[in-house]
Amino acid sequence: MKIPFLDLKAQYQNIKAEVDSAIQQVLDSASFVLGKSVLDFETSFAVAQSVKHCVGLSSGTDANHLSFHLLDVAAGDEVVVPANTFIATAWGATLCGAKPVFVDCSADSFNLDPAKVEAALTPKTKAIVAVHLYGQPADLDALKEIASKHNIYLVEDAAQAHLAEYKGRKVAGTGRTAAFSFYPGKNLGAYGEAGALMTNDNEIARKARMFRDQGQSEKYHHDSYGHNYRMEAIQGAVLGVKLKYLPQWTEQRRAVAAKYRQLLGNLEQVSLPKEMPYAKHVYHLFVIRARRRDDLKAFLEQKGIGTGLHYPIPLHLQKAFEHLGCRKGDFPVAEKAADEILSLPMYPELTDQQIEYVCDSIREFYRQ
Numbered sequence: 001m002k003i004p005f006l007d008l009k010a011q012y013q014n015i016k017a018e019v020d021s022a023i024q025q026v027l028d029s030a031s032f033v034l035g036k037s038v039l040d041f042e043t044s045f046a047v048a049q050s051v052k053h054c055v056g057l058s059s060g061t062d063a064n065h066l067s068f069h070l071l072d073v074a075a076g077d078e079v080v081v082p083a084n085t086f087i088a089t090a091w092g093a094t095l096c097g098a099k100p101v102f103v104d105c106s107a108d109s110f111n112l113d114p115a116k117v118e119a120a121l122t123p124k125t126k127a128i129v130a131v132h133l134y135g136q137p138a139d140l141d142a143l144k145e146i147a148s149k150h151n152i153y154l155v156e157d158a159a160q161a162h163l164a165e166y167k168g169r170k171v172a173g174t175g176r177t178a179a180f181s182f183y184p185g186k187n188l189g190a191y192g193e194a195g196a197l198m199t200n201d202n203e204i205a206r207k208a209r210m211f212r213d214q215g216q217s218e219k220y221h222h223d224s225y226g227h228n229y230r231m232e233a234i235q236g237a238v239l240g241v242k243l244k245y246l247p248q249w250t251e252q253r254r255a256v257a258a259k260y261r262q263l264l265g266n267l268e269q270v271s272l273p274k275e276m277p278y279a280k281h282v283y284h285l286f287v288i289r290a291r292r293r294d295d296l297k298a299f300l301e302q303k304g305i306g307t308g309l310h311y312p313i314p315l316h317l318q319k320a321f322e323h324l325g326c327r328k329g330d331f332p333v334a335e336k337a338a339d340e341i342l343s344l345p346m347y348p349e350l351t352d353q354q355i356e357y358v359c360d361s362i363r364e365f366y367r368q
């Protein structure tokens, strides 16, 4: 049996007629950048996330950059970033000229460990980034309390956490800003690059709309420094169609996770991701920790099962951040996780039979 790590073709086949028609409408309108499809999507996604403003952008990386730029993060400032996230979280600070300061994660949740944050704060710290890694919300209340106590910003990177909930409320409304990615493989994925900045702050939203469009307040009136971070109309149209299915897809992801738990629960060589009591996890990724991880990965590959590593090298050990002077051993929890984690296939369309095949294959490996 062949089970890809991600199967975007299956999803497209299920919604083909609607997506094709939405794209066709954009082609017929010959209006390819921003416009009605983007505006409609922004309005619907803001409602879905219970946040006042959604500003459609060209990627999640751009959303992270804009988050910090609009909070006046600049050269000389420091931003607390988890050591185990996708590198674009840290680019947000870097692109503003600021320094990312890495902090270790908690072994339970893989998210930023609030108990370790205060030791990393200095008079230069301007913000803390709560990344909701793999689709599980970070401990927002604990991080918010630290940010308020030290009078710095809490910012969310929700690139992997569409519709995830913290203590019954959706992510993206607690931080001053929140960045989303709609990269195709995300829980809500475009058919190309796309992202969004969300905020409850009217002024930040106004500035974000200007910044994404060359700093224009009206055509050829450039009131501020800006960039071309506009969302394409086709992406807005695709996202608008897919958003309607997102609650259902999220429940399907949760059902896939439950099935994995049921079938792998008593396997001592594997530990399953913990769903924190405060979290509604949306399982962008289902990440186990496995003994002899690399051999298991190769074995599953042979069996036709695709897996992933998110992420194999923590940020403090990346060449791009060599100049920050971190060393192996600085963030032991993140480093240990990087050696043990394995992301299993995870998408709403996975069938019970496919999940059983993945789990049987894992068991077969450990019987050898």
Ligand SMILES: Cc1ncc(COP(=O)(O)O)c(C=O)c1O
Residues within 6 Å of the ligand: 059, 060, 061, 062, 064, 085, 086, 088, 089, 131, 157, 159, 160, 180, 181, 182, 183, 194, 195
């Ligand atoms: C946690 C996190 N932040 C930021 C990004 C960047 O998003 P994009 O790929 O849309 O630029 C991603 C995407 O992979 C991500 O997973």
